[in-house]
Structures are given as C-alpha cells and as structure tokens.
Amino acid sequence: MQETSTKDSETDTKVIDEGVEKGLKGLTPEKIELVINQVLKNETGARLKLYIDTCMRCSLCADACSFFLSNDRAPEFSPAGKVKQTLHEMIRLKGKVSKDTLRNIVRIAHTECNVCKRCSMYCPFGIDIAYMILLVRRICHKLEITPLYIQDTVNSHAATMNQMWVKEDEWIDTLQWQEEDAREEFENLRIPLDKDGADIMYSVIAPEPKFQAGLIYQSAVIHHAADINWTMPSFPGWDNSNMAMFTGDYEISGRIAKAHYEAATKLHVKKIVMGECGHAFRSVFDVGNRWMGWAMPPVDVIHAIEFYHYLLTSGRIKIKDKFKETVTLHDPCNISRGRGLHDKARELVDMLCESFIEMTPNKEHNYCCGAGGGAINCGPPWKINRMVNNREKADQIKRTGAKVLIAPCHNCHSGLEDILHYYDQDMEVKFFGDLIFNAMDKTIYKGGE
Amino acid sequence: MNMHTFIDFIMGEMVIVSFVIFIAGTCGRLLWTFIHINKTENFIFSYLSFKYSLRSILAWLTPFLPVSSRKKPFFYSISYTFHILLFIVPIFLLSHITLFEEYLNWSWISINDTSADILTIIVILCTLFFVTRRVVVKEVKYITRTSDFVFIIIASLPFITGFLAYHQLFAYKIIMIAHVISGEIMLILIPFTRFFHMFIAPIIRAYTGSEFGNVRGAKDW
Amino acid sequence: MKRYLLIIIIIFGISSIVLSNQQSVIDRSVFKNPQRSSALFNHDDHNEKAELEDCAICHHVYEDKKLVEGESSEDDSCSSCHTLKRTEKNIISIRTAFHKRCKRCHFKVSKGPVLCGECHIK
Ligand code: HEM
Ligand code: SF4
Ligand code: SF4
Numbered sequence: 057m058q059e060t061s062t063k064d065s066e067t068d069t070k071v072i073d074e075g076v077e078k079g080l081k082g083l084t085p086e087k088i089e090l091v092i093n094q095v096l097k098n099e100t101g102a103r104l105k106l107y108i109d110t111c112m113r114c115s116l117c118a119d120a121c122s123f124f125l126s127n128d129r130a131p132e133f134s135p136a137g138k139v140k141q142t143l144h145e146m147i148r149l150k151g152k153v154s155k156d157t158l159r160n161i162v163r164i165a166h167t168e169c170n171v172c173k174r175c176s177m178y179c180p181f182g183i184d185i186a187y188m189i190l191l192v193r194r195i196c197h198k199l200e201i202t203p204l205y206i207q208d209t210v211n212s213h214a215a216t217m218n219q220m221w222v223k224e225d226e227w228i229d230t231l232q233w234q235e236e237d238a239r240e241e242f243e244n245l246r247i248p249l250d251k252d253g254a255d256i257m258y259s260v261i262a263p264e265p266k267f268q269a270g271l272i273y274q275s276a277v278i279h280h281a282a283d284i285n286w287t288m289p290s291f292p293g294w295d296n297s298n299m300a301m302f303t304g305d306y307e308i309s310g311r312i313a314k315a316h317y318e319a320a321t322k323l324h325v326k327k328i329v330m331g332e333c334g335h336a337f338r339s340v341f342d343v344g345n346r347w348m349g350w351a352m353p354p355v356d357v358i359h360a361i362e363f364y365h366y367l368l369t370s371g372r373i374k375i376k377d378k379f380k381e382t383v384t385l386h387d388p389c390n391i392s393r394g395r396g397l398h399d400k401a402r403e404l405v406d407m408l409c410e411s412f413i414e415m416t417p418n419k420e421h422n423y424c425c426g427a428g429g430g431a432i433n434c435g436p437p438w439k440i441n442r443m444v445n446n447r448e449k450a451d452q453i454k455r456t457g458a459k460v461l462i463a464p465c466h467n468c469h470s471g472l473e474d475i476l477h478y479y480d481q482d483m484e485v486k487f488f489g490d491l492i493f494n495a496m497d498k499t500i501y502k503g504g505e
Numbered sequence: 506m507n508m509h510t511f512i513d514f515i516m517g518e519m520v521i522v523s524f525v526i527f528i529a530g531t532c533g534r535l536l537w538t539f540i541h542i543n544k545t546e547n548f549i550f551s552y553l554s555f556k557y558s559l560r561s562i563l564a565w566l567t568p569f570l571p572v573s574s575r576k577k578p579f580f581y582s583i584s585y586t587f588h589i590l591l592f593i594v595p596i597f598l599l600s601h602i603t604l605f606e607e608y609l610n611w612s613w614i615s616i617n618d619t620s621a622d623i624l625t626i627i628v629i630l631c632t633l634f635f636v637t638r639r640v641v642v643k644e645v646k647y648i649t650r651t652s653d654f655v656f657i658i659i660a661s662l663p664f665i666t667g668f669l670a671y672h673q674l675f676a677y678k679i680i681m682i683a684h685v686i687s688g689e690i691m692l693i694l695i696p697f698t699r700f701f702h703m704f705i706a707p708i709i710r711a712y713t714g715s716e717f718g719n720v721r722g723a724k725d726w
Numbered sequence: 727m728k729r730y731l732l733i734i735i736i737i738f739g740i741s742s743i744v745l746s747n748q749q750s751v752i753d754r755s756v757f758k759n760p761q762r763s764s765a766l767f768n769h770d771d772h773n774e775k776a777e778l779e780d781c782a783i784c785h786h787v788y789e790d791k792k793l794v795e796g797e798s799s800e801d802d803s804c805s806s807c808h809t810l811k812r813t814e815k816n817i818i819s820i821r822t823a824f825h826k827r828c829k830r831c832h833f834k835v836s837k838g839p840v841l842c843g844e845c846h847i848k
Contacts, residue, residue, distance in 0.1 A: 101545020102538065103712075110705045113653055115645040119576055124644070131647030140648050177725050178573040180565060181706055182713030342720065351551045352720070396722030420723045421572055509836035599761055600842055606822045607829070610812070618761040673848045681841045 067127060067441050069163065073434070075204030076162050080155045083199060088158065091198045092151035100191065107183045108147070111136065117185060120178035122423040123168055126447040133445075135175040135185040138164050142192045158201060165192040166203050167438045168445065170429035171302070172389040177420065186429075193430075194304030202303045205435025209299040212262075214308050217292035217315050219299055220262035228290050230265040234273045238280070242498070245280045247272070250323060251287035257325040258286050259316065261297035261333050261466055274493040275331065278364075282372035283501040286329075293319030296330050298339030302430030306347060313344020320355045327356040329363045332487045334390035334465035335428060342394060359391050361464055364488055365400045368407050374497040375407060382411040383486075384458035386472060387422035388465035396420075401464065401488075408491045415456050423449050425463070427471020443478040446471070450479040461485045515685050516604070523689040530696025535704060549712055554719040561714020562707055564726040571726035580638075587631035594624050595663070595688070618671070625668045632661035656699060662687035756805040756820055762846035765824065766839075776837075784827060791817070 096104075118124050118134035127133045132141065142161045146153055153161070171186035179185075196202055202210070212221045222230075228249070235247040248254065258279065264271050279286045288294060293315035300309035317340075320328050330337055337359050345353045367373040385405055392398040398419040405412050417423065426446030431438070453461060453476070461476075461483050463469045469485055476483050542549055564570050574581040595601060599615040606612040616624070635657050639649045666684035669675060694700055717725035750768030754760050772778075782798035788807070799807075808823040809816050818826070828845070832838035839845050 102542040103546055103549070105541070106538070106705055106709055109699065110702045110709060112699065112702060113645070113648045113650070115642070115648060116573060116577065116580070118644040120573070129644060131644040134644045134647070136648045137644060176713055176717075177571075178576075180571075180573065181702070181709045182561070182565075182725060183709060184713065346548070351548070393717075393723050394721050417572075420725075507836050509833055509840060512840055513833045603821060603825065606819065607825050610817065610822070612812075612819075617759070670843060673843045677843050678841060681843065 064440055064444050065447075067133075067168070067444050069160070071163070071437050071441060073162075073203045073437050075207050076159060076201050079199060079201035080158060083155065083158075083201070085152065088153055088155075088199065089151035092146050092153065092195055095191070095195045095198060096147065096151070099194065103184075103187070104191070107188065108144075110181055111139075111183055112181075114180075117175040117179045117183070120175040121169075122174075122426065122448040123170075123445050126445050126449075133168060135169075135179075138169055139185060139188050143188050146192070146195065158196075158199070161192060162196050162201050162203065165189050165196060166206070167431055167434050167441055170389070170424040170426065170431055172424035172428060173393055174389070174421070174424065177393070190302075190304060193302065194306070197304040202305075203434040203438070205437075206299055206303055206430050206433040209433055210303050210305050210308055213298070213300055213312055217312065218262040218295035219297045220266040220295075222262050222265055222295075224291070227265055227294065230269050231272065231288060231290075234269055234276060238273055238276050242277065242280055242500075245276060247276050248287045249290040251285075253324045254287035255285040255326050256287070256329045257320045257323055257327070258288050258329050258331070259294055259296040259319075259336075260331040261336050262295045263297075263466060264331065271331070271487070271489060274489050277498070278367070278373065278489065278492060278496070281496060281498055281500055282367045283503065284367075284372070287323055287325065289319040289323060291319065296328075296336040296340055297333065298336060298344070299430060299433055301339045301343050302335070302433070309339070309343070310347035313340060314348055316340055316344065317348070317353075317355060325355070327358055329358045330360060332360045332464040332466065332489060334388035334394070335430075335467050338390040338394050359395060359397060359464075361391065361397045361401050361404060361488065364492060365404055368404065368492075372501045373492065374499075375492075375495045376497045377495055379409040379460075379491055379495060380411075381409075381460050382413055382458045383409045383460040383462055384413050384415045384453070384456040385418075386415065386425060386453075386461060386463045386468055387418055387420075388463065388468045389422065389424050389428055391465065392422055393420045398422075404488055405462065408488070408495055413456050413458050415452055417452075423452060425449060425465070425468035425471040426475060427467045428465075432467060432471050432474075439474070442471075443475060446475045447479070450475045450481065453483065454479070454481055459483060462488060462491070464488050512682065515682065515689070517608070519685075519689055523692045527692045527695055530693075531701075531704060534696045534701060538705070538708070552715050552720065553711060554715045557715045557718030558707075558711035559714075560718055561725055562710050564714075564724075565710060573726070583631050583634050587628060587635075590624050590628045590631075591660070594621060594628060597621075622668070622671060625664050625671075628664045629661060629668065632657050632664070659687075659691055659694065660700070663691055752824065756803075756810065758810070762842070763848065765828075765845035766847065767845075776831075776835075 113136060115134055115136055117136055118129070118131075121133065121135050124130070124133040124135070131137045142164050145157060145161070169186070169189045171189055173184065173186045175185045176182055193202070209219045212219055216222065218227075231247045231249065235245065238245045258275065260272065260275075295312075296316055298309055298312045300306070300312060316328075328340070330340065337357075341353055341357045341359075345351070364373075368375065383405065385401060387398045387401065392401075402412075415422075426442060426449050431442055449472075453472070459482075461472060463472050463485050464487060469487065472485050476485070568585055569575055569578065569581070593616075597614065597616045598621050599618060602612050602615050636654065639645050639653060639657075663684060666680050666687055670677065670681045670684050674680075691700070695703075714725055717723050750766065750771070751764035752767045754764045781800050782796075785798045785800040785802075787794040787797040787799045804823060805820050807816055808818055808820040810820055812819045828838070829840050832840050
C-alpha cells in the first residue's frame with residue numbers, strides 16, 4: 057500500500073465537534089442517567105434483551121465490518137466491540153456514564169458505524185448490531201449531543217421539511233428553470249407540478265435542487281422521452297431524504313416520511329418513484345412506513361433502478377450507443393442488502409455498458425461506501441477519519457481497475473468521490489441516470505409501436 | 506447420608522429433578538420471551554414469515570453455505586463439530602442408554618465405546634480451542650468477559666470428567682460423581698444462562714431472515 | 727470423607743487384583759460385541775459376605791410375568807430367559823437384568839459396587 061502510506065492511517069479519537077461539546081456542557085450526571093434509563097426502559101423491549109442475552113461474544117461479526125478491516129483489525133472497530141463500548145457501557149453503568157465516555161460513545165455511534173447491517177449477515181444468530189447503534193444515537197439525540205453538521209440537516213428538515221433549507225419558491229423556481237432549459241432541446245417537455253392522478257410521483261433529495269439541478273433536468277428528459285405520466289409536488293414532501301432517521305430523532309423522521317407519503321396521496325398517484333438515493337429509499341420504504349404504523353408502504357415505492365429497468369426492458373427508452381469504457385458497480389447497502397435490487401442493477405449495466413467488471417465482495421455482501429448511515433453528514437470535522445475508516449472500500453475499488461464507477465445513490469456518490477480523491481484514484485463516479493441520459497435515443501416513445 | 510444413598514440420589518431422583526427444571530425452565534423462558542415480545546414489540550409477529558424464517562434457518566444449518574462460514578472455515582468446522590457432538594455423544598452413549606434402560610426400560614441405538622471416547626476427546630479439544638481463541642485472537646479477547654470462560658468450562662466439565670471416568674484415571678469414584686453432577690448442573694443451567702442461545706437462535710434467525718427475505722428481498726447469509 | 731474414599735479405593739484396588747487372580751468374573755459370552763470388561767463377581771465369596779442363603783433371590787423363576795414363589799433356576803443360565811434383546815415374552819434384556827440384579831441390592835443394603843467402573847475394571 058505505497059500510495060496510502062503518506063495518508064493518515066489511524067482514526068483520530070480526539071476530534072472536537074462543536075455540537076457535541078456544546079451539548080455535553082449542558083449535561084448534568086442526573087440528566088445523563090435519567091435520559092439513558094428512560095430510553096432503555098421505555099423504548100426498548102424483547103429485541104434488545106434477546107440480542108444482549110444471546111450474543112456469544114464470538115466476534116464472527118468482526119470480519120463483516122469495513123471499519124474493522126480499514127483499521128487493521130483493531131478490536132475497537134469490530135461490531136460487537138463497538139456495542140461493548142457504547143450500549144453495554146450504558147447498561148453496565150446503569151446510565152451513570154461520564155461525559156468523557158459519552159464523547160467517545162457519540163464518536164463511535166455516529167462516525168464509526170454506518171448502520172449498514174452487513175454484520176447481521178455474518179453473525180450466526182443474525183443479531184442486528186445496527187439496531188443497537190441506532191439506539192445509542194437515539195440516546196445521544198435525547199441528550200442533545202448529536203454532531204453539529206448532521207443536527208443542522210435535521211433542523212432544516214424540521215423547519216422546512218427538506219434537508220437543505222430549500223425554500224418553497226426556490227424549489228419551484230429550480231424546477232421551472234430546469235423545465236425551461238430542457239424545452240430548448242425538447243419542445244413540449246414539462247415538469248408537471250401537482251398533477252392530480254398522475255401515474256408516478258417522482259421525488260428527489262434536497263441536494264439535487266440545491267447543488268445538482270442538472271440531475272433533475274436529466275430525469276425530466278428521461279420521463280419525457282419515455283412518455284411517462286408523472287408529477288412532482290410543489291409543496292413540502294417533495295424531499296425524500298431523511299437525516300433524522302440516522303440521528304435517532306424519530307419524531308422528526310416520522311414527520312418527514314409522513315409528509316412524503318401524504319404528498320403522494322394528495323396527488324392521487326399510483327406509485328412513488330425515488331431518485332438514485334439509498335438512505336432516502338430506506339427511510340421511505342422501510343423505516344417511515346413503520347413509524348406511521350404500516351407494516352409495508354401504503355403506496356408502491358420504487359427505486360430509480362427498478363424504474364429505469366422497466367423503462368429499458370419495456371422499450372420506452374431505447375439505447376443508441378452503449379457506454380464504451382469499462383465500468384464497475386458499487387451496490388449501495390440500502391438498495392442491495394436493503395431491497396435486493398443488485399440483480400436488476402446488473403441487468404441495467406448490461407443494457408447500458410459494453411464492458412463491466414465486478415467489484416468483490418458484491419451484491420448483499422458489498423461494503424458500505426463509508427459515507428452512509430449519516431457518517432458523511434457529520435461533516436468536515438470528521439472527514440479525515442472517514443477517509444481512514446474507508447480504506448477497505450478504496451482498496452476494493454482499486455482492485456477492479458475500472459475507469460468508471462457506477463453508484464446509484466447520492467450518499468455513496470459523494471462518499472466515493474471523497475475516497476477516490478483521498479487515495480489518489482483516477483476514476484469517475486456516475487449515476488445510472490447519467491449513463492441513460494447519454495446513451496438514450498432521445499425520441500419520444502409512442503405507445504403501441 | 507451414606508455414599509450409596511447419595512449416589513442413588515444423584516443417579517435417580519436428581520436426574521429427574523434436573524430434567525424437570527430443564528424442561529419447565531425452557532418452556533417457561535420461551536413462553537416469557539413470547540409474552541415479552543408481544544407486550545413490547547408485537548410488530549415483530551407481523552413481519553415473521555414462515556417461508557423466509559425457514560429459508561434462513563436452513564441456510565445457516567447447512568455447513569459452509571453462509572459466506573460467514575466460508576470466510577472462517579476452520580472456526581466453523583470446529584464450531585459445527587462441537588455443537589453436533591455436544592448432543593450426539595451424551596445421547597447415544599451406551600452407558601447413558603444402559604442407565605436409561607434400567608430405570609425406564611427403554612433403549613435406543615448407541616455408538617460404541619471406543620468411538621465415543623474419540624468423540625469426547627474431540628469435544629474437549631474444541632473447548633480448548635475456544636478458550637485459546639478467547640485469549641489469543643484480539644477482537645475476541647476484547648469482548649470476552651470472565652463469564653465466557655466459566656461458560657465454556659461448565660460445558661466441557663461433563664466431557665472431561667466423563668473421559669476420566671471411562672478410563673478410570675485418578676480417583677474413580679469422585680470423578681464419576683463429579684461427572685454426574687456436572688452434567689446435571691449443565692442441564693439445570695441451560696434455561697437460566699446463555700446456554701439458552703440454543704433456543705433463542707432460531708427465533709432471532711427467523712426474525713432477521715424474515716426482515717431480510719420478506720421486506721428487503723435479500724439473502725441473509 | 728476423603729480418607730474414607732481413599733480406603734475404599736485401595737480396598738477395591740487390592741480386591742480387584744485378588745479377584746482377577748481368581749478370574750472370578752461374569753461369563754459374558756452371550757454378548758455379541760461387549761463394550762466393557764466382564765464384571766467382577768465371585769459367586770461364593772459374594773454370598774458368604776452378603777450372607778445369602780436363598781438361591782432364588784437371584785435365580786428366580788417368572789411365569790407370565792409373575793414371580794413363582796418357592797422355585798429357583800440355578801441350573802439354567804440367565805440368558806435362557808433374559809435374551810439379548812427385549813421381546814414380548816422377556817421384557818428385561820440380559821444387560822439390564824445383570825445391572826439391576828446387582829445394583830438394586832447394593833443400593834438397598836448400601837454395600838457393594840454401584841458405579842460402572844467399580845465392576846467393569848479397565
Ligand atoms: C442447538 C442449537 C445451538 C445453536 C444454534 C448454537 C449456536 C451457537 C453459536 C452461533 C455460537 C457462537 C459461535 C460459535 O462458537 O459457534 C455458539 C457458541 C457456543 N455454544 Fe452453542 N448453540 C447451540 C447449542 C448449544 C448447546 C446445547 C451448548 C452446550 C450446552 C452450546 C454451547 C456453546 C458454547 C460453550 C459456545 C461458546 C464457544 C465460544 O466461547 O467461543 N451450544 N453456539
Ligand atoms: S452495521 Fe455496518 S458499519 Fe456498523 S458495525 Fe455492522 S458492519 Fe460495521
Ligand atoms: S457474531 Fe453475533 S454472537 Fe458473535 S459476537 Fe458478533 S453479534 Fe455476538
């Protein structure tokens with residue numbers, strides 16, 4: 057590992073996060089004890105007890121965790137080791153945890169675990185470590201010691217129902233601006249807002265209108281060319297991202313998911329199609345519905361991969377020129393391990409690209425991009441740690457030797473770009489949307505052809 | 506109490522008592538577990554799928570199907586062997602069957618003594634491996650507590666004493682009595698310690714398997 | 727307790743040597759694939775020590791699963807009734823018959839060997 061030798065190779069445990077420090081200052085031992093015990097007593101049940109009582113402390117889960125592998129198998133980074141330092145500590149001390157320990161706990165729970173659930177597949181019992189880490193984050197949230205940057209996104213969610221402080225007129229303006237631009241290429245193209253009874257409500261995460269409006273342009277073209285009866289809501293609920301889910305602020309998280317589902321029901325759409333994002337998909341498909349009391353989503357929720365797959369196999373979109381360069385594919389946790397879309401993703405790659413090289417391990421067994429689970433949202437103070445903790449992923453990508461990396465998830469996209477840059481790898485990260493937009497035949501689909 | 510009455514007791518009434526505690530304790534704790542799930546997290550039942558529970562349990566029972574086991578073939582071979590022998594050796598041991606027949610006039614197929622002897626040595630070696638691993642492998646050492654060693658020792662004692670008794674090494678009578686008692690202690694402890702993992706394993710597996718298979722459309726092995 | 731046990735062990739050790747010199751063991755030829763050594767047993771010594779007069783205590787006769795009082799069977803081998811396997815007619819296998827015969831009495835009188843290795847010496 058010549059290239060990485062100049063880089064930091066150890067996680068810095070002394071990082072100062074202003075949000076955490078400020079929160080810690082306001083805490084008293086009584087408050088700490090009270091909050092921890094309240095959560096443990098009132099918000100947990102049989103599951104936690106079974107997990108704790110049954111774990112044989114065999115550490116078979118260790119090899120699953122990319123943090124553990126990236127840190128030269130340091131035991132502090134093994135999944136069971138992280139539970140030992142966080143949740144076990146709280147239980148063992150019956151809530152009487154010191155501020156220094158809490159600082160440690162926040163760091164571990166928020167920046168040293170992606171809640172990717174990979175370890176559940178390596179534990180012979182199937183113990184859900186991610187659940188326990190999320191429980192720790194819940195306690196941190198209630199103690200108000202959540203890292204600053206991710207807490208800011210939650211505040212944005214709470215105030216605006218989107219992650220990026222996008223104002224309502226800003227949102228509508230952006231859509232209309234993209235529509236206008238696209239109409240220079242395709243007359244009649246529309247981004248239909250609030251179209252009652254459309255087949256599909258298309259939703260994106262707030263960073264798209266904020267920083268990557270081009271992606272909205274692309275999907276508008278794809279929808280238009282495929283002749284899809286679609287719409288986007290002009291009102292709050294259009295953002296499908298959900299950072300509160302990762303900070304343990306379940307109340308806000310529930311409000312976000314509810315707004316999203318309500319937008320779909322208000323518009324009487326048949327399906328929600330979500331853009332290429334993984335955590336957002338998890339929050340709508342898996343987590344949000346549960347918070348609202350539905351075992352499964354009340355409206356069909358489709359990830360972009362499934363949608364594109366349908367467009368291409370049904371002939372609504374025709375591919376003119378396949379992508380020439382060799383590509384590799386990163387399976388985002390929340391839609392492979394979280395939704396089993398890895399096979400469809402490979403079929404898509406097949407339809408779009410001439411040459412594909414597998415990254416191993418893959419499919420359900422992929423490693424997290426390292427940015428997921430809210431890790432990237434903890435912001436700049438934690439960035440170098442994130443790079444160090446992500447070495448395994450960088451090595452894995454490097455082994456493929458591909459020039460282009462497809463990552464059908466926003467979080468993964470940003471996280472992978474970060475590590476590629478940090479570990480000096482010359483590789484381009486692309487969405488499926490990018491590839492389709494460039495390869496498609498831009499004539500408009502006529503039914504019955 | 507003289508020696509004969511004591512031996513008669515531990516090989517007679519005490520065996521029955523142990524089995525009753527084991528069975529009643531197991532049923533009780535399982536029942537309590539389900540009541541607890543129902544009271545605190547009854548949504549779990551709405552996610553349990555028979556098909557995916559079974560799929561997951563069977564996948565994990567198949568040696569070397571799970572990726573986890575293929576990554577650590579040495580460990581899993583030992584663990585599978587240990588767990589299988591833990592049941593096979595005592596249940597199919599001729600001496601145990603003979604005793605059973607004396608008391609309840611009922612018997613079943615047995616393994617011969619020489620094979621049983623070898624299998625017992627294997628079990629003891631497996632437990633030695635587990636102990637060594639807890640001391641040597643750093644990620645295991647990191648999460649190991651004293652109780653983990655006690656736990657392995659309790660599980661291995663019936664085998665160690667059984668081995669010594671069979672070969673009539675050292676003080677035969679004491680060892681024989683220790684063998685009977687350690688077996689009974691283990692049986693009694695199953696419902697009240699982490700030995701209970703044998704009954705909880707399929708429950709957690711079923712839930713994880715259902716969540717992965719039914720909700721998320723993914724494999725969990 | 728310890729000393730008591732030690733004495734017993736020594737006594738058994740010595741007696742086992744003495745007894746095996748006399749080759750006083752149970753005839754195990756009926757067993758097809760015996761797993762343990764023949765159990766130690768010297769008929770006359772045992773009965774003398776145990777002060778047994780009535781042969782029918784061991785050499786009993788059963789008919790229709792009922793004990794026939796006043797009759798004994800010392801001229802028959804045990805296995806002529808207690809076959810190797812349990813059957814409709816004989817509900818006690820030869821192995822169990824031997825074990826029960828010895829151990830029941832020994833437990834009752836609190837004397838004599840009751841643990842496997844006390845008879846089946848390695
Ligand atoms: C029949 C269902 C059972 C299942 C599914 C099961 C499963 C497991 C698993 C997954 C582990 C942790 C990893 C490993 O060492 O393989 C484990 C460890 C262990 N099990 Fe079991 N087990 C069962 C029964 C038993 C029984 C009946 C005993 C003994 C009474 C037992 C004793 C142990 C011991 C001593 C360990 C610890 C190994 C160590 O410390 O590393 N298990 N078992
Ligand atoms: S959930 Fe993922 S990141 Fe967290 S401990 Fe498990 S494998 Fe590691
Ligand atoms: S693999 Fe499972 S049982 Fe073993 S230490 Fe990890 S969580 Fe515990």
